[in-house]
Amino acid sequence: MLAHQLSHLKIWLINHENPNYRKLFVILKNMRACDIPTPHWLNKCLLSLYLIIRNTTASFARVLFFTPAFKGRLSRYGKRLYLFGGIPFVSGPLEISLGDDCRVSGQTTFSGRSQxxxxxxxVGSNVDIGWQSTFAVGRQIIIGDNVRIAGKAFLFGYSGHSMDAALRAQGAGDREEDVGDIILEKDVWLGTNVTVCPNVTIGQGTVVGTGSVVTKSLPPFVVAAGNPAKVIKQLKAEENHYA
Incomplete structure (x- = not known):
């Protein structure tokens, strides 16, 4: 309400026929944009102080609150779980198992199909799950060791909605035949904004390019990209550090 009133006042001052009112607007605008001249060394000191306070606070929150709280939602977890940026959102009757040395963004969404x-x-060991990724688990999603999942990845084993428009409007869920498992074998790397559809297995060591949509299973040790994702390059297994 106050913001609306201030916006109305701003427009009234700008368009007022009296030039003094328009000058008043300019004065107020300049006051809002005022800047205190400070030496560069002071700016650097204040920045350092800000970073120390921010990083120290974030570390204490992660170690003493966020990570223990998230562990309370896991059915199993390994050693050295590193949770950054808060606590992931988890919904539905989902069982989550994490291996050792996993790094998970707090801006991640995990959901399990209620039906x-x-x-x-x-999830295996030494796995990275990036910022704003979403995992919709229909029955099972399995992620092997050493997998890297970049930000905004979307792995959906179920859609949550009926394909029939009339049933969808009534709130009906998806059919069992539309639900499927997803498997990422060890050493897989998903680029930013990759979507993986149900009933897909991505083979060991395969790299999926940014923005790709994986609708069918991919073999091991290839580079795939596109919508739908297709193999564009073969990789040598011996070049993979974990092969």
């Missing part, structure tokens, strides 16, 4: 019996997200 399924014990939907499970099983």
């Amino acid at each position: 399924s019996d014990r939907p499970q997200l099983i």
Whole structure:
């Protein structure tokens, strides 16, 4: 309400026929944009102080609150879980298992399909799950060791909605035949904004390019890209450090 009134006052001053009112607007605008001249050394000191306070506070929150709280939602977790940026959002009857040395963004969403019996997200060791990624587990999503998942990835084993428009309007969920598992074998790397559809297995060591949509399974040790994702390059297994 106050913001609306201030906006109305701003427009009234700008368009007023009296030039003094328009000058008043200019004065107020300049006051809002005022800047205090400070020496560069002071700016650097203040920046350092800000970073120390911010990083120290974030570290204490992560170690003492966010990570223990998230562990309370896991069915199993390994050693050295590194949770950054808050606590992921988890919904539905989802069982989550994490291996050792996993790094998970707090801006991640995990959901389990309510109609399924014990939907499970099983994550291996040394796995990175990037910022704003979403995992919709229909029955099972399995992520192997050493997998890298960049930001805004979307792995959906279920859609949550009926394909029939009339049923969808009534709030009907998806059919069992539209639900599927997703498997990322060890050493897979998903680029930013990759989508993986149900009933897909991505083979060991395969790299999926940014923005790709994986609708069918991919073989091991290839580079795939596009919508739908297609193999564009072969990789040598011996070049993979973990092969």
